[in-house]
Structures are given as structure tokens and as C-alpha cells.
Amino acid sequence: MKVTGIIAEYNPFHNGHEYQMKTVRQALNPDFLIVVLSGDHVQRGTPALLDKFSRTQMALCCGADLVLELPVSYSCSSAEYFAEGAVSLLHGLGVVTHLCFGCETPRxxxxxxxxxxxxxxxxxxxxxxxxxxxxxxxxxxxxxxxxxxxxxxxxxxxxxxxxxxSPNNLLGVEYCRVLDKLHSPIKPWPILRVGSGYHEQSFSDPDSYPSASAIRSYLSAHSDLNGLYSQMPRTAARLLQKAVKERRNILEDDYSLLLQTQLLRESLLSLTEYLDLSEELSRRIIRNRNQFQSFSQFCRLLKTKEVTYTRIQRSLLHVLLNLKEIYPVSYARVLGFRKESAELLHRIKKEGSLPLLTKLANAREILSPSGQKLLAQDVFASNFYQAVSSQKSGLPFIHEYQKPIIIQE
Incomplete structure (x- = not known):
């Protein structure tokens, strides 16, 4: 059985992502395609534009067979830890033969x-x-x-x-470093990334593939979202349009009041306990917190030549989500799968070294103590996201334990 893994955020899912899936299908002809997806928070240190189940649905509708969650302590970390978590997860499934990633130098x-x-x-x-x-x-x-x-x-x-x-090449190198350290049989498979650059903020060509950054920028500048239909698969565009209409799209500044409140509780000593927070950055936070206006404004205020904007975003998000320790990846949590992929799930249960978690209620029975701590971080982070989304949209709050996985017909 040939199984290809993809590591992604889909923030949001666009034509470039669909192109990658189609290219993988044509080049490798895998029996199944597995996506390891960042949960409700992404690597640049912000909430995802849409919740993880909406993005899972996009992925399944556009070609994925199984979507697994990358734990939050890895999904909002540097490239090194992001890669460590995602590749370790794919390796632990015991069935993945190839890891495909987009890059500028497909060698x-x-x-x-x-x-x-x-x-x-x-x-x-x-x-x-x-x-x-x-x-x-x-x-x-x-x-x-x-x-x-x-x-x-x-x-x-x-x-x-x-x-x-380049960000995509760098991630690819980190993926390969983890494969090398694990002596994994998974083969790296780089493919040329096409379309707009990683940080491109506009739709340079209506017929080209956009960046996720460009789509997010478009959303902030336009009330008419029909322009998205040329940049995203139709199903994904519909899901995004519906979420925006219901005010379920979340931005970093939606976290502003909660972040300011949390920072007022912190001391220099307590700040240094969080992941990625050095003593020097903690001092800058304490020294400048009375000038806090919003999440994004405070990141700009704290930025220096030595500390990047993204690093600051991640650090502040770690404070909000109470992330102080990274636990080893010790389970594979299913966010969704295609109904005809039952054979894949059976093979993973049989050959994988990681337990497959489909029901959170079963976590205590099948997870190790460190696995339960890792899951607790995810549950809190997702409930935090859901609480903000609920307040913004006016829709009922749904606890993480009450959310069903996506089963695509």
C-alpha cells in the first residue's frame, strides 16, 4: 500500500493546495492521502482563520482521505519543532511511504x-x-x-x-532532518510550489495560485467575497463565505482583550516560564504592557532587529494558551476521514506505534500520562478559540468533547 503524507495549515485552503494534491495523485499514485493539519492555531503565532473542523472539511472535499491534528504546542512553534511534531506523527502511523511538500527548489x-x-x-x-x-x-x-x-x-x-x-524550503529541510533522525523509511518528495510567494498580500494574477496571506488580506479589505471563487476550490470558497457571513472567521486582534488581561497578571518571572519567552523579551513585555492597544499593535511595538515579528506573535500566543512545555507526540487524533478510507484506519491501528484517537472520551483509557497532558493542551486551546468565536458570532459555545469528527461521504 502506498500512502502519501502532507503537512499543512490550510489557512485557508486554496487553489495551490488543490494543485499539490492533484500533483501528488498524478506523480505518486498513492492509495491514500493523509494530511497532518494544524489545529485552531498556526505557526505564525495566531488563531487560524477558520476552525480546524471547517478546514478539515475543505481538505476532505478536495482530495484528502484522512486528516489528523498536529498538537498545538507544535503547530505554533518554530520550523524545527513544527516539523518534529508533524513528521513524528506521520512516522508513528507505520503506513506512510512518502512525505510530499511544496518548495521553491524541488531537488x-x-x-x-x-x-x-x-x-x-x-x-x-x-x-x-x-x-x-x-x-x-x-x-x-x-x-x-x-x-x-x-x-x-x-x-x-x-x-x-x-x-x-525561503520559508517553504526551510520547512522542507526541517522535515528531512526529522526523517533522518528517526531513520524513517518515509521518502521525502518535494514538488515545485507554483503561484504567489509565501508572503504575497495580493492576487497578482486571477489565473494563478494565490497565497493564503493574499486571501486573508482580501478578506480584510473586501465585503464582497465573490472574488474568492477564482482563488479557491468552489466547496472551500462556499465554506469560507458562510463562516465570514456568520462572523466565525477569527483574527489575532480578536484575542486582544484576553491577551491584555493575561499580561497584566504576569510578572517577569512567570513570563519566562512560557515556551519561546526569553528573559529579554519578558522584560520588554513588562516594560511596554501599559502601551498595549491590540495584539498586532503590541507585536509591532515589541519587534526588534534580533526578535522577529512572528517569534513575538508565537510567544504571546503561548502566554494566552498557557503553553509551558512540549510533550512527545504519543497519539494520532482523527479530525476527519472519507468513508471509503476505512481500510487505511484499520492498517494504522494494526501497524502504527501511535494509538489512533477518534473519541476524546476514550483518551484516559488509551493515552499515556504525557499523552493526556498533550491532549489537555489541545482541548484548552480549542475551547479558547471556540469561546472567542462564540462571543464574536453569537453562536452557542460547543465544548471540544462535544464536537464530532468529520466523516465525508
């Missing part, structure tokens, strides 16, 4: 070579990295320079270093 051997070197850290690499950091270079630039110095000492740049300069 499998280059990803594998770069990942292996970063894992091995030979002496020449470590020395070059240390020297670059001493000069005050940011870690990403120092690491890229160290790669070049190690592999091509007489060159100013290298293709390996260039690989680390």
Missing part, C-alpha cells in the same frame, strides 16, 4: 544532503557557525554561512545555503 537529493549535514554538525560547520554568531549575525544567516563555509570554503554562497532562505 530531493539537495534536501537530504543539507538535512544530513545539519544533523551531523561536523567540526568545520560548528566552527564557522560559532564565528558567524560572534560577529552578531542572526542565527538563520549564521547557519546558512556556516553551511557554505563547510561545503564550499572558497565560495561566498552555495545552493545549500540558498535552500534555507
Amino acid at each position: 530531493q537529493e539537495l534536501f537530504i544532503k543539507t538535512a544530513s549535514l545539519l544533523n551531523q554538525e561536523p567540526p568545520s560547520y560548528r566552527q564557522a557557525l560559532k564565528a558567524s554568531l560572534k560577529k552578531g549575525l542572526p542565527y538563520p544567516a549564521a547557519r546558512a554561512g556556516a553551511l557554505t563555509a563547510c561545503l564550499h570554503p572558497n565560495q561566498a554562497d552555495s545552493e545549500e545555503a540558498a535552500l534555507l532562505r
Whole structure:
């Protein structure tokens, strides 16, 4: 059986994502396609535009056979931890043969070579990295320079270093690093990312594939959403349009009052207990919290040359969601599946090393103590998201334990 895994946020699902699924089907002809999906919070440190079950429905309608949740402590972490959580999950299923990811440089051997070197850290690499950091270079630039110095000492740049300069390539390298560390049989399968750039904020060409950022920007600037139908699969566009009409689309500034209230409770010592929060950033938060106006404004206020905007967003989100520890991935939670994929679920239960969680009520019986703590983080994060959504939309609050998984006919 051939099974391909995809790691995604679908924030929201657009034509580029559908293109990736179709390309995978054509190139690899898998029996099943599994998506590991970020839950209600995403890697840039914000709530997802739509809740995880809406995005699961989009994925299943557009080609996925099974959607699993990436735990929140991984989904809103740096590329390294994001990759660790997602790839560990796919590896633990025991059935995945390929991991497909979009990138700007679709060269499998280059990803594998770069990942292996970063894992091995030979002496020449470590020395070059240390020297670059001493000069005050940011870690990403120092690491890229160290790669070049190690592999091509007489060159100013290298293709390996260039690989680390785009978000999609960087994630691909991190995926391959985890596969290498796990000695996983899963084969990485990079495919060329087409359409708008990762951070593109507008629809550059009505016939091209947009970025998720461009769709989010469009939503903030337009009341007429019919323009989305040229940028998203029709089913996904309908689901998004319905959510916006019901005011269920959530933005980071919808968390503003809750964040401000939480920061007023914190001390310098308590802030440093959260994931990603250094003492220096904690001091900046305490020093500037009286100038808080909104989530996004406060991130801009805290940003420095040394600390990126995204890192600050993630840190503040960790405070809101009370994330202080990352537990090992020890289960696979099902968000939804296609009805004809029952064979896949059976094979995972038989061959996987991770328990398959389809009912939260069964968690105590099948999860380890650390697995229960990992799930508790997800339940709180999703209930937090649901509470904000409920207040904004006026719709009833639904507890995470009451939400059924999506079964697509």
C-alpha cells in the first residue's frame, strides 16, 4: 500500500493546495492521502482563520482521505519543532511511504544532503557557525554561512545555503532532518510550489495560485467575497463565505482583550516560564504592557532587529494558551476521514506505534500520562478559540468533547 503524507495549515485552503494534491495523485499514485493539519492555531503565532473542523472539511472535499491534528504546542512553534511534531506523527502511523511538500527548489537529493549535514554538525560547520554568531549575525544567516563555509570554503554562497532562505524550503529541510533522525523509511518528495510567494498580500494574477496571506488580506479589505471563487476550490470558497457571513472567521486582534488581561497578571518571572519567552523579551513585555492597544499593535511595538515579528506573535500566543512545555507526540487524533478510507484506519491501528484517537472520551483509557497532558493542551486551546468565536458570532459555545469528527461521504 502506498500512502502519501502532507503537512499543512490550510489557512485557508486554496487553489495551490488543490494543485499539490492533484500533483501528488498524478506523480505518486498513492492509495491514500493523509494530511497532518494544524489545529485552531498556526505557526505564525495566531488563531487560524477558520476552525480546524471547517478546514478539515475543505481538505476532505478536495482530495484528502484522512486528516489528523498536529498538537498545538507544535503547530505554533518554530520550523524545527513544527516539523518534529508533524513528521513524528506521520512516522508513528507505520503506513506512510512518502512525505510530499511544496518548495521553491524541488531537488530531493539537495534536501537530504543539507538535512544530513545539519544533523551531523561536523567540526568545520560548528566552527564557522560559532564565528558567524560572534560577529552578531542572526542565527538563520549564521547557519546558512556556516553551511557554505563547510561545503564550499572558497565560495561566498552555495545552493545549500540558498535552500534555507525561503520559508517553504526551510520547512522542507526541517522535515528531512526529522526523517533522518528517526531513520524513517518515509521518502521525502518535494514538488515545485507554483503561484504567489509565501508572503504575497495580493492576487497578482486571477489565473494563478494565490497565497493564503493574499486571501486573508482580501478578506480584510473586501465585503464582497465573490472574488474568492477564482482563488479557491468552489466547496472551500462556499465554506469560507458562510463562516465570514456568520462572523466565525477569527483574527489575532480578536484575542486582544484576553491577551491584555493575561499580561497584566504576569510578572517577569512567570513570563519566562512560557515556551519561546526569553528573559529579554519578558522584560520588554513588562516594560511596554501599559502601551498595549491590540495584539498586532503590541507585536509591532515589541519587534526588534534580533526578535522577529512572528517569534513575538508565537510567544504571546503561548502566554494566552498557557503553553509551558512540549510533550512527545504519543497519539494520532482523527479530525476527519472519507468513508471509503476505512481500510487505511484499520492498517494504522494494526501497524502504527501511535494509538489512533477518534473519541476524546476514550483518551484516559488509551493515552499515556504525557499523552493526556498533550491532549489537555489541545482541548484548552480549542475551547479558547471556540469561546472567542462564540462571543464574536453569537453562536452557542460547543465544548471540544462535544464536537464530532468529520466523516465525508
